[in-house]
Amino acid sequence: MARPPTRVSVSTEATRAPSRATVTPGPLLFARYAYPPNELGYCGPADPGALLGTAAEGSDLSTLSHLASQFAGAWPYLELIAGSNGIADPLDARVVEAYWVGNRLLQRVPVPAMVASLGDRFERRAGSHFNSMAAAVPLGGVSHHSFHVFAIYPWLGLLRAGMEGAPLTVLDRCRIRWGRVETVSGDLVTVRNRTLAFEGSRLVLGPECTEVARLSLDGVGLAPVVIPGDTVSLHWDWVCDRLSPTGLGWLQRCTALNLAAVNALPTPGPAEVCGA
Numbered sequence: 001m002a003r004p005p006t007r008v009s010v011s012t013e014a015t016r017a018p019s020r021a022t023v024t025p026g027p028l029l030f031a032r033y034a035y036p037p038n039e040l041g042y043c044g045p046a047d048p049g050a051l052l053g054t055a056a057e058g059s060d061l062s063t064l065s066h067l068a069s070q071f072a073g074a075w076p077y078l079e080l081i082a083g084s085n086g087i088a089d090p091l092d093a094r095v096v097e098a099y100w101v102g103n104r105l106l107q108r109v110p111v112p113a114m115v116a117s118l119g120d121r122f123e124r125r126a127g128s129h130f131n132s133m134a135a136a137v138p139l140g141g142v143s144h145h146s147f148h149v150f151a152i153y154p155w156l157g158l159l160r161a162g163m164e165g166a167p168l169t170v171l172d173r174c175r176i177r178w179g180r181v182e183t184v185s186g187d188l189v190t191v192r193n194r195t196l197a198f199e200g201s202r203l204v205l206g207p208e209c210t211e212v213a214r215l216s217l218d219g220v221g222l223a224p225v226v227i228p229g230d231t232v233s234l235h236w237d238w239v240c241d242r243l244s245p246t247g248l249g250w251l252q253r254c255t256a257l258n259l260a261a262v263n264a265l266p267t268p269g270p271a272e273v274c275g276a
Contacts, residue, residue, distance in 0.1 A: 023093065024093060024241075025061055025093060026089070026091040026092050026093040026094075026095065026096040027061045027064035027065045027068055027091050027096075028055060028058050028061065028064055029093055029096045029097065029100070029241070030064070030068045030071075030074075030078075030091060030096045030100075031051055031054070031055035031064050031067065031068065031222070032055060032222040032223065032240045032241055033096075033100040033145075033176065033233075033235050033240050033241075034051070034068065034071055034074065035048065035051050035052055035055060035222055035238065036235040036236035036237065036238040036240070037174065037235070037236060038051055038071075039052070039236075039238075040236065043071055043072065043073050043074075044067070044070055044071045045067050045070045050067070051064075051067050052217065052220060052222070053220065054067070055222055056220045056221060056222065065091055068091055073148065074099065074145070074148075075090065076117055076120075076121055077099050077117075077143050077145075077148070078090035078091065078095050078096065078099055080109060080113060080114065080117045080143055081095050081098050081099060081105050081106065081109060081143055082095045083113075084105075084108050084109040084110065084113055085105045085108050085109075087105075097247070098143075098144070099143070099144060099145055100144075100145055100176055100233075100240075101176065101233065101241075101243070101247050101250055101251050101254075102142075102144055102247075102250030102251050102253060102254035103250055106142045106143055106144060106254065107142075109142070109143045111137050111138050114137050114141075114143050115134045115137050115138075117143075118130075118133060118134055118137070118152075119134065122152065122156070125156065126155050126156060129155035129269075130155075132151075132155060132265055132267055132269060133151050133152055133155055133269075135265055136150075136151045136258070136261040136262050136264075136265055137261070139260075139261040139264045139265070140257050140258075140260055140261040140264075141257065141258050141261035141262070142254055142257055142258060144254040144255075144257075144258060145175070145176055146175050146176065146254055146255045146258040146259075147258045147261075149171055149174045149175045150171070150175075150203065150258050150259060150261075150262040150269070150270060151258065151261070151262050151269060153170075153171070153174065153269075154167075154171075154269030154270050154272060154273040155269050166274075167270075167273050167274045168196060168197075168198070168270075168274050171196055171203070171270055171274075172195050172196040173235075173236045173237070174235075174236065175196075175255065176233055176234070176235055176240070176251060176255075177193050177194075177233070177234045177235075178193060178231060178232070178233055178234070178243060178248055178251050178252065179191035179192055179193030179211070179213075179231070179232060179234060180192045180193070180229070180230070180231055180232075181226050181227065181228050181229065181230045181231075181232055182210065182228055183228060184215065184226060184227065184228060187214060187215055187216045187217060187218070187219065187221075188212055188213070188214060188215060189212070189213050189214075189215050189226065189232075189239060190210055190211070190212055190213075191210070191211055191212075191213050191232065191234065191239070192208055192209075192210050193208065193209065193211065193234070194206055194207065194208050194209070195209060198271065198274065198276040200276070201263075201268060201271035201276050202263045202268075202271075203259055203262065203263060203268065203270045203271065203276075204259065205255075205259075213234055213237055213238060213239050214237050214238050214239065215238075215239050221239075222238060222239070222240055222241075223238075223239045223240055223241050223242065224241070224242060226239065226242055230242050231243045231248050233247075233251065
């Protein structure tokens with residue numbers, strides 16, 4: 001079977017994204033993306049309110065680092081990316097950005113190392129489905145959060161138990177999405193983005209739509225201030241951060257690579273669990 005292309009064109013949205021990016025410490029950046037599923041009880045420590053409050057305040061990096069280590073799904077990916085790049089701290093901002101958004105560090109994670117990491121974590125649990133998970137790596141999969149969503153979640157049964165909503169909706173909300181802010185009103189924003197859809201058995205990005213997302217909860221939020229026209233990242237129902245043009249390009253590229261890798265499998269997990 002042909003390997004998916006390693007080059008993915010970047011949307012012209014990237015050229016329109018505002019450039020007000022600042023360097024965010026790794027533990028704080030991690031919390032911005034990890035809080036939304038933690039709020040829903042899907043992963044991480046038992047007190048999501050503490051994570052939100054500490055992330056909103058933003059200065060207690062030691063506490064944020066401790067909380068980050070309790071995210072059993074994401075932490076091994078951070079260790080893999082850091083180790084593959086000779087970086088000692090899994091919460092180095094470059095490592096955290098690579099996992100949630102994407103950057104060049106992902107290009108230095110060897111295929112055998114990623115497969116071995118997945119095997120250590122999931123081979124016993126996934127049983128006969130593990131080969132389908134691992135096969136997506138040499139087909140172009142990268143150690144980005146979207147790989148975990150598209151290649152791992154379906155075979156672990158997480159879409160059938162413990163997560164509310166239709167499987168396709170769960171996949172869409174759990175991936176890191178990008179969108180353009182249209183309006184801001186208190187704790188909420190409207191965002192123009194694209195949701196997941198199926199073409200036959202292939203998981204693809206569908207047409208643009210508008211959704212309402214949460215910027216804060218009673219004024220306590222994760223992302224920096226956003227304004228209409230900003231391009232932002234979203235996880236579940238929350239805005240996580242503003243995206244620079246470079247960040248937008250990497251997020252689009254990594255999402256496309258992992259969609260292509262999973263779609264190239266003889267039995268793609270998303271199609272199997274969604275009945276597509």
